[in-house]
Amino acid sequence: MKVVSTQRSQVLAGRLATALNIPVIDTRWQKFPDGEIYVRAEQPAEKVIICGSILISDDLVELLLLKDIYSESDISLIVPYMGYARQDKQFNPGEPLSARAIAQILGNGVSRVYTVNIHEKSVLNYFHTEATDVSLSTPAAAYIDTLSLENPLILSPDEGALHLGRDVASHGNWDCDYLQKTRISGEQVRIEPKSVPVSGRDVVILDDIISTGGTQATAAMMLYEQGARSIHTVGIHGVLASGAYTRLTSAGIASISCSDTIERACSTYSAAKVLAEYL
Numbered sequence: 001m002k003v004v005s006t007q008r009s010q011v012l013a014g015r016l017a018t019a020l021n022i023p024v025i026d027t028r029w030q031k032f033p034d035g036e037i038y039v040r041a042e043q044p045a046e047k048v049i050i051c052g053s054i055l056i057s058d059d060l061v062e063l064l065l066l067k068d069i070y071s072e073s074d075i076s077l078i079v080p081y082m083g084y085a086r087q088d089k090q091f092n093p094g095e096p097l098s099a100r101a102i103a104q105i106l107g108n109g110v111s112r113v114y115t116v117n118i119h120e121k122s123v124l125n126y127f128h129t130e131a132t133d134v135s136l137s138t139p140a141a142a143y144i145d146t147l148s149l150e151n152p153l154i155l156s157p158d159e160g161a162l163h164l165g166r167d168v169a170s171h172g173n174w175d176c177d178y179l180q181k182t183r184i185s186g187e188q189v190r191i192e193p194k195s196v197p198v199s200g201r202d203v204v205i206l207d208d209i210i211s212t213g214g215t216q217a218t219a220a221m222m223l224y225e226q227g228a229r230s231i232h233t234v235g236i237h238g239v240l241a242s243g244a245y246t247r248l249t250s251a252g253i254a255s256i257s258c259s260d261t262i263e264r265a266c267s268t269y270s271a272a273k274v275l276a277e278y279l
């Protein structure tokens with residue numbers, strides 16, 4: 001078995017290869033003058049792990065090209081961050097079910113698929129092959145432990161995300177709650193934990209995706225007003241769109257971190273070991 005990756009996921013693929021003690025396939029990527037992607041990889045292997053997160057459309061094309069190179073092999077496809085998974089329903093008439101469109105094309109011709117903390121698990125059904133979602137609650141909790149916070153409170157941004165918060169909190173025996181939005185007037189909303197006050201506490205806001213950082217920055221400002229001692233944010237997937245990092249920093253957030261499902265300077269923990277256990 002060998003690992004091959006798109007340009008987006010080279011570091012994670014390397015870590016995965018180390019964890020599994022298998023080789024990484026050498027790939028050379030180029031762009032044609034018209035913007036099309038060209039790749040050449042080592043000769044096919046009998047079994048291959050293809051690893052690539054989808055943050056932009058070119059990432060998807062790179063995955064499709066690798067799948068084609070190894071179409072004669074037994075392919076395990078890892079999509080650590082699956083972009084388009086948030087459009088998991090037709091919210092309005094005339095919209096695509098984007099998660100289905102992407103999953104169908106990825107699942108075709110592969111033996112199994114692994115995602116990491118996918119936004120909505122029902123999306124797994126669209127791959128039309130064996131598909132498993134892997135949770136990073138263990139390495140996320142291990143990272144939070146390194147912050148040496150005093151009795152931290154783990155907060156999910158809403159009730160729907162509480163399952164991840166609970167999982168992570170259970171590793172450290174930490175308190176866990178979710179944020180509730182109350183509309184005070186036409187312009188004003190109050191964001192506070194459903195039941196556990198934050199006054200004097202170290203708080204970790206935990207979310208599957210940090211995209212623009214708006215959710216976490218707004219919550220952090222309100223939690224500081226409620227007396228939180230320090231606020232940290234942990235995301236599984238650091239999309240970090242539209243200046244998210246600066247937005248979070250300017251909201252007074254003490255530390256910002258995410259995993260290496262999207263390789264960032266603030267990727268402080270890895271998906272490699274957990275994924276290796278499944279492969």
Ligand code: R5P
Pocket residue numbers: 086119157161207208209210211212213214215216
């Ligand atoms: C939404 O459903 C996700 O779970 C995240 O809460 C969301 O993507 C965060 O977005 P932003 O960082 O832009 O507030």
